[in-house]
Amino acid sequence: DAGVIxxxxxxxxxxxxxxTLRCKPISGHDYLxxxxxTMMRGLELLIYFNNNVPIDDSGMPEDRFSAKMPNxxxxxxxxxxxxxxxxxxxxxxxxxxxYGYTFxxxxxxxxx
Amino acid sequence: xxxxxxxxxxxxxxxxxxxxxxxNYSSSVPPYLFWYVQYxxxxxQLLLKYTTGATLVxxxxxxxxxxKKSETSFHLTKPSAHMSDAAEYxxxxxxxxxxxxxxxxxxxxxxx
Numbered sequence: 028d029a030g031v032i033x034x035x036x037x038x039x040x041x042x043x044x045x046x047t048l049r050c051k052p053i054s055g056h057d058y059l060x061x062x063x064x065t066m067m068r069g070l071e072l073l074i075y076f077n078n079n080v081p082i083d084d085s086g087m088p089e090d091r092f093s094a095k096m097p098n099x100x101x102x103x104x105x106x107x108x109x110x111x112x113x114x115x116x117x118x119x120x121x122x123x124x125x126y127g128y129t130f131x132x133x134x135x136x137x138x139x
Numbered sequence: 140x141x142x143x144x145x146x147x148x149x150x151x152x153x154x155x156x157x158x159x160x161x162x163n164y165s166s167s168v169p170p171y172l173f174w175y176v177q178y179x180x181x182x183x184q185l186l187l188k189y190t191t192g193a194t195l196v197x198x199x200x201x202x203x204x205x206x207k208k209s210e211t212s213f214h215l216t217k218p219s220a221h222m223s224d225a226a227e228y229x230x231x232x233x234x235x236x237x238x239x240x241x242x243x244x245x246x247x248x249x250x251x
Contacts, residue, residue, distance in 0.1 A: 031182075069244060070241040118183070127173050127175075129185070133181075
């Protein structure tokens, strides 16, 4: 089991550019979560999916953020256009009902 | 609604001393409770979880936590701290919908 796989590990982009973060959950897990971690705000839940369907996106900060899960083995989080305040570590996590989450190693995003 | 409060954003203990990290929760439904650990530049790793049954839960690396419903607490302990325990620790609460809410974290420092 390779765990939850996120790519890229690091991303540096210029303000205004589109950024796409990718996540491959653990096979058989039916929930997928996207979190953002910053020093100021800690861990924030952005959105989560159950069986590929978005369940709660109330944590998505604004319309510049969007997430998709086209199939059980892949999800993306897109920011367009990116801004410096989006700089953070973005984590993907997956779980099977009743178990704790398994987190990926995160993507460190820097917007300059 | 659910919430978690971790008392103390930083805790320092001497190597070999007792580790006690405090967590209080609020939940309108029977809670699932979790402790996660995060080492630098890594994702979160599940230490232990409480769902139902025995209120004293043992986890990895010698950690344990006790669910006390009357006190709405789930404090994390370890009898003897090791240098390798230095990390950030997150308490989290969830319910049946598998969404879990994280506390703001406690950074544990181990003094030689």
